[in-house]
Amino acid sequence: MSAAPAAPQPCVEVDDLRVDRGGVRVIDGLTVRVPTGRVVGLLGPSGCGKSTLLRSVVGVQRVAAGRVRVLGHPAGSAQLRRRVAYLTQAPSVYDDLTVRENLRYFAKVLCAPRDDVQRVLELVDLGEQADSLTSRLSGGQRSRVGLASALLGRPELLVLDEPTVGLDPLLRAQLWELFGRLAGAGATLLVSSHVMDEAARCDRLLLMREGRLLADDTVAGLLADTGATDVEHALVTLILRDRSAASA
Amino acid sequence: MSIARTWASAARVLRQLRHDPRTLGLLLVVPCVLVGLLAWVFDGTAVFNRIGAALLAVFPFVVMFLVTSVTTLRERQSGTLERLLTTPLGRFDLIGGYALAFGLVAVVQALAASGFAVWVCGLQVAGPAWLLVAVAVADAVLGTALGLFVSAFATSEFQAVQFMPAVILPQFLLCGLLVPRAQMPTVLSRVSDVLPLSYAVDAMGTVTTRTDAAGSALADVGIVAGFALGAVVLGALTLRRRTP
Ligand SMILES: Nc1ncnc2c1ncn2[C@@H]1O[C@H](COP(=O)(O)OP(=O)(O)O)[C@@H](O)[C@H]1O
């Protein structure tokens, strides 16, 4: 285990979370801690409840039971609104505004300084498109507009739902580098992905299946535990193990 | 509620409209064209004066209802609403922003449509003409708030548009435009008493026919504003931070 001695208070604490969606239990008694200042990857097959868990952390998900605390406050409480940023899975930006107008609006809403807009534009490499209408951008560019808006105001926790979908490998590498830098500066990142090769860049991995947590470990720990050579195989091994345990 | 965030939201909605010049053009030109058509149809009769004024009350209501229900439906579906509700933006900031933005559009629309009706088509206005604009703005805010409210019950833009006949046509039929409200069957006239458009059309009628219109018309405007406020609150209740 790589946990530092006298670890600071975890950034996110989820205890026995249960969530029902459309009459179906999609998160079933999930308990997890997200350490402060780390990049934590949330992996799992599509439909396993990653987005639902992230929605619970930012406090927009109606939950059936359990407790979710973020930075010491109940998830979604008013004190957290400027300290926690959320990137939804589908890019939540205004198509009929330019990139800069989108960011200016979110900056105003977040009370972020006006020059923050230029800073985040450069962070996600959208300086050239700043004055283009968002609807004219490619899918990858649009998702970066959303990411830029999540970076406004230097939040302490970034909850990012599949931020690198549709991006080319170079850009993806740049963004993971950025995530690492943000964590280095003290921010916590909870990032969902179904691209397994990205997982290697996380400080910790959470593996989910059918609304439950299969593993919560470092990449090295996970590989050692499963005897796999990469995260993808480790995940498959864990899922097979879970399946045979369930049928036993 | 924060003035800065309300204003920022209003400015954002107006910017969205600015990038859509066709919609903006339709908002301003269509009422004028319809008023002109009406004046032409009833050329040389007194009917235009009665119906023309009422129509000036109906336009902003219908148009803002449609525009807002579709825009807010998009906001709900694109995820921007979910994103906004995780920020310090309150739901009244958002609704206030919409009401402010479309209220401003309504001022321009009302100035264009009533100016066209009075100066080009010869609509006779006995009372103070600024009251035409006041009624139109109250109506537009009402349309905005109702549009916002019904957008919660639509899951597609097709459905949102279908709410227009459902919510607006009954009010249009009962507002006194086709048959004076006093001459309707009792049940219908009672129903029309609780429909906001009736008061807007009454106010327009008063402004065009009476020189001492201000008091009575402003009372009607107050009632419309009351309905609008109620709709704003209902609309706010549909903006839930936590969703299933
Ligand atoms: N709005 C919704 N209403 C009902 N069920 C939903 C809704 N959104 C997702 N679900 C269901 O919840 C489960 C988990 O979904 P989600 O959290 O989006 O998974 P993931 O992000 O891991 O792909 C899925 O079975 C999905 O069908």
Ligand SMILES: [Mg+2]
């Ligand atoms: Mg998802």
